Amino acid sequence: MIRIHSYSGGVGSMTAAKRDADANGTDDMVLLFTDTLIEDKDLYRFMIESAAYLFKLPKPLHLISRCSSIPDVDKDIDVRKVYLAELAAATTAYIPQLRWISDGREPWEVFRDRRWIGNSRVAQCSEELKQKLSRNWVKDRYKPGDAVIYFGIDWTEMHRIEGIEKGWSPYECRFPMTEQPYLYKSDMLHGLKRYGIKAPRLYNMGFAHNNCGGFCVRGGQGHFINLLQENRELYLYHEAQELEMQEYLGRPDVTILTRTVKGQEESLSLRKLREEWDTGLGLQTRIDLGDIGGCGCYI
Numbered sequence: 001m002i003r004i005h006s007y008s009g010g011v012g013s014m015t016a017a018k019r020d021a022d023a024n025g026t027d028d029m030v031l032l033f034t035d036t037l038i039e040d041k042d043l044y045r046f047m048i049e050s051a052a053y054l055f056k057l058p059k060p061l062h063l064i065s066r067c068s069s070i071p072d073v074d075k076d077i078d079v080r081k082v083y084l085a086e087l088a089a090a091t092t093a094y095i096p097q098l099r100w101i102s103d104g105r106e107p108w109e110v111f112r113d114r115r116w117i118g119n120s121r122v123a124q125c126s127e128e129l130k131q132k133l134s135r136n137w138v139k140d141r142y143k144p145g146d147a148v149i150y151f152g153i154d155w156t157e158m159h160r161i162e163g164i165e166k167g168w169s170p171y172e173c174r175f176p177m178t179e180q181p182y183l184y185k186s187d188m189l190h191g192l193k194r195y196g197i198k199a200p201r202l203y204n205m206g207f208a209h210n211n212c213g214g215f216c217v218r219g220g221q222g223h224f225i226n227l228l229q230e231n232r233e234l235y236l237y238h239e240a241q242e243l244e245m246q247e248y249l250g251r252p253d254v255t256i257l258t259r260t261v262k263g264q265e266e267s268l269s270l271r272k273l274r275e276e277w278d279t280g281l282g283l284q285t286r287i288d289l290g291d292i293g294g295c296g297c298y299i
Helices: 011-024 041-054 061-067 077-094 107-114 124-139 155-168 185-195 221-230 232-249 270-279
Strands: 002-006 029-035 098-102 147-150 172-174 257-261 264-268
Touching: 002 011, 011 029, 011 041, 011 147, 011 185, 029 041, 029 124, 041 061, 041 077, 041 098, 061 077, 077 098, 098 124, 107 124, 107 232, 124 155, 155 172, 221 232, 221 257, 221 270, 232 270
Parallel strands: 002 029, 002 147, 029 098, 147 172
Antiparallel strands: 257 264
8 A cells, every 4th residue: 555645845744754654664655746836945955855854865965955046936937947847856866755746837827827816715726736736646656445645734724634535535535643642833843853854944934834935825914914024026026927917817806815895805916915014004904914824735
């Protein structure tokens, strides 16, 4: 029986894989990483370093050192794609049980192909770059009785289990971090110190998860304000992409974010959110900093 771990680059999926490896060994374990191509540079470092640790390989400094040179998303996405393809090939040659796959598109290309901008209710990027990609990869290689799929969600996210199991049926799904001993994410991050692995930097920057470089269409107002504060250039890049999509669709009302004003839902563009924050108008419009949203790529 092959045990396939959805290896997202977050501390949850790493800790789930560690718990499984400790209980069952690694001979029949595979880590499946589906790359959106806009991940934070340090996610790639963490993913490579932690995978090598799980399979008891020497720390691959020759691969880790290349992560800091990954081209920025907001500079040249095509150059980044080529670089990542080369890094993926070198990484999987060193760690054969890590499978690093990609659709070839990044989220904004998916939105253009699907003619809509993703949001908290309809995230086509999740559907195309995570769900379909991983399911097709598994389906092409293993029958339902030959593989079990593992996920890193923890006991605070058990409401996600039903959706994941429905999407992966008839494959069996397991969730090691929903079982005892129960750990908070802070516990998992602290555990990395025991393994000699540095925590992904997005957690230290205040992001709830280590996915898509701090950009996530399932995120809320507070999530995007954090991105604006921590990486303004990247925020401006995604703001420009949203504006381009509105022009392409001929729909200025189509945005990632919405908010309710006097009982009526209205569109909230990334540009408008930034301008309200920069000018202090957000104090009057009551930007909801507690509206973080959350990653739900496999639901």
